[in-house]
Amino acid sequence: MSNxxxxxxxxxxxxxxxxxxxxxxxxxxxxxxxxxxxxxxxxRAEGSARLRLGNTDVLAGIKMDIGTxxxxxxxxxxxxxxxxxxxxxxxxxxSGPPRPEAIELSRVVDRGIRESQTVDMAKLCxxxxxxxxxMFIDIHTLDYDGNLFDAAxxxxxxxxxxxxxxxxxxxxxEDYPLPVxxxxxxxxxxxxxxxxxxxxxxxxxxxxxxRLTITFDENGDLRAMQKGIGGGFTKEExxxxxDVARRTSRELMQELF
Amino acid sequence: MxxxxxxxxxxxxxxxxxxxxxxxxxxxxxxxxxxxxxxxxAYVEWGNNIVLAAVYGPREAHPRHVQDSNKxxxxxxxxxxxxxxxxxxxxxxxxxxxxxxxxISEALEAVTMTELFPRATIDVYMEVLQANAGTRxxxxxxxxxxxxxxxxxxxxxxxxxxxxxxxxxxxLDLGQEEDNFGQADVPLAIVPRTGEVVxxxxxxxxxxEEFEEAFRLATEAALNVVYPLxxxxxxxxxxxxxxxxxxxxxxxxxxxVPHEESxxxxxxxxxxxxxxxALEDMDASGEEAxx
Numbered sequence: 045m046s047n048x049x050x051x052x053x054x055x056x057x058x059x060x061x062x063x064x065x066x067x068x069x070x071x072x073x074x075x076x077x078x079x080x081x082x083x084x085x086x087x088r089a090e091g092s093a094r095l096r097l098g099n100t101d102v103l104a105g106i107k108m109d110i111g112t113x114x115x116x117x118x119x120x121x122x123x124x125x126x127x128x129x130x131x132x133x134x135x136x137x138x139s140g141p142p143r144p145e146a147i148e149l150s151r152v153v154d155r156g157i158r159e160s161q162t163v164d165m166a167k168l169c170x171x172x173x174x175x176x177x178x179m180f181i182d183i184h185t186l187d188y189d190g191n192l193f194d195a196a197x198x199x200x201x202x203x204x205x206x207x208x209x210x211x212x213x214x215x216x217x218e219d220y221p222l223p224v225x226x227x228x229x230x231x232x233x234x235x236x237x238x239x240x241x242x243x244x245x246x247x248x249x250x251x252x253x254x255r256l257t258i259t260f261d262e263n264g265d266l267r268a269m270q271k272g273i274g275g276g277f278t279k280e281e282x283x284x285x286x287d288v289a290r291r292t293s294r295e296l297m298q299e300l301f
Numbered sequence: 302m303x304x305x306x307x308x309x310x311x312x313x314x315x316x317x318x319x320x321x322x323x324x325x326x327x328x329x330x331x332x333x334x335x336x337x338x339x340x341x342x343a344y345v346e347w348g349n350n351i352v353l354a355a356v357y358g359p360r361e362a363h364p365r366h367v368q369d370s371n372k373x374x375x376x377x378x379x380x381x382x383x384x385x386x387x388x389x390x391x392x393x394x395x396x397x398x399x400x401x402x403x404x405i406s407e408a409l410e411a412v413t414m415t416e417l418f419p420r421a422t423i424d425v426y427m428e429v430l431q432a433n434a435g436t437r438x439x440x441x442x443x444x445x446x447x448x449x450x451x452x453x454x455x456x457x458x459x460x461x462x463x464x465x466x467x468x469x470x471x472x473l474d475l476g477q478e479e480d481n482f483g484q485a486d487v488p489l490a491i492v493p494r495t496g497e498v499v500x501x502x503x504x505x506x507x508x509x510e511e512f513e514e515a516f517r518l519a520t521e522a523a524l525n526v527v528y529p530l531x532x533x534x535x536x537x538x539x540x541x542x543x544x545x546x547x548x549x550x551x552x553x554x555x556x557x558v559p560h561e562e563s564x565x566x567x568x569x570x571x572x573x574x575x576x577x578x579a580l581e582d583m584d585a586s587g588e589e590a591x592x
Binding site for chain 1: 375396397399400402403404406407408409410411487492495497498499500501502504505506507511516520
């Protein structure tokens with residue numbers, strides 16, 4: 045994604061506003077955009093959710109199938125996560141094979157869910173070593189206005205929360221709700237100059253020097269982190285972001301789930 | 302992470318499978334300028350990890366649409382050799398290596414004076430020849446030495462190191478079993494000159510206090526152990542050439558590549574080459590005879 049799509053005038057405007065303690069859309073530095081959650085948006089999917097984070101709009105869908113387990117984990121289900129940055133969402137997204145941006149997004153969402161053991165994968169085993177449930181998490185970006193990491197992670201979590209394992213369809217007993225055991229919430233920050241902002245919008249992302257995503261679970265424990273964009277953070281900045289992430293993710297969890 | 306095993310990762314004396322203490326690194330060896338053709342290169346052995354890094358550039362970026370008219374781009378490629386792991390890895394980029402390449406590119410860009418070379422690219426190739434947990438940290442450590450060796454203007458070196466949690470203990474520099482069956486991994490890279498963190502990932506399960514401890518272990522080891530090894534490697538590479546210049550030898554290489562082969566050696570090579578051809582011919586005719 046090219047940087048020169050943002051005019052120098054706008055860039056200066058964002059920087060000048062930040063110097064006087066304001067963000068371009070009037071939010072506080074530690075304030076997320078409004079979140080609108082539409083669970084079960086695609087009823088034919090096993091689970092789904094559309095989530096709007098400000099003007100960023102993503103749709104997550106879950107499909108389940110029966111497959112064989114990996115040889116090293118014969119008694120747990122399999123999960124795969126895929127994120128598509130489709131051309132509908134932004135003039136800078138192109139169709140074709142996934143680019144590094146889409147792959148990073150998939151892997152960060154995947155890590156947040158996998159490492160926090162959000163879904164009890166042991167309960168997705170049908171016959172050890174032979175048959176397990178395979179859970180596909182697919183994320184479509186519909187409208188891109190920054191911070192896809194948080195929007196996609198939240199949408200995926202919300203979709204998992206309303207997923208039904210379609211056992212009847214596969215003649216494997218009765219349908220049952222997907223065992224969702226944890227609630228990992230990711231918080232993404234960017235650094236612009238020496239200012240740190242939670243939940244950057246598109247324009248803020250364009251002028252940012254560095255980015256950090258931190259995922260906390262419902263117990264306030266750390267589950268995943270990812271730093272991105274060419275820049276660095278000091279130790280103090282990292283610990284400051286962890287504090288903000290821990291506090292705001294708890295608030296968000298109560299608000300959404 | 303997340304693997305389950307009955308394996309005891311830390312024994313009753315607080316020692317790890319390979320006998321290390323919780324805050325002990327694996328042995329590390331770094332060498333700069335190990336490849337002839339590349340503009341800069343480095344070799345890193347980190348425990349049982351073996352990583353080579355080569356740098357080309359600044360050179361014109363292709364295709365042209367990837368060029369930035371204001372600055373150079375840094376394109377790092379992390380690749381694992383098919384034979385580097387237990388079970389053969391399918392060659393070529395997979396999602397993991399694409400992600401690692403991306404974050405290493407961004408981390409190296411953070412220290413590179415890219416504004417000096419508009420439209421150019423600085424290509425960094427990292428080949429993991431043998432993998433044994435912690436390859437991305439070894440790779441970025443090698444990459445920044447290779448960039449310095451290539452004479453790329455940088456604000457500082459980048460030093461990688463990981464910490465994590467295994468056997469319910471926060472430990473430095475996870476080994477293979479600790480990575481597979483441990484509880485958390487925090488790979489990071491810092492710029493020792495400024496203290497900035499330019500690469501940071503985490504997966505697994507840590508409390509905030511445990512993270513702080515892991516972060517401390519990894520940054521201190523990077524700063525006090527790994528970074529001096531990088532600096533030493535670069536000094537070794539160039540101190541030798543200074544000596545040579547003083548002695549009137551000016552080819553500028555610590556381990557000079559022989560430019561003049563003796564006539565005998567050349568004759569020898571030619572003869573062997575001819576023998577090789579002859580043998581191949583014989584094999585071919587042998588096959589024909591057999592048919």
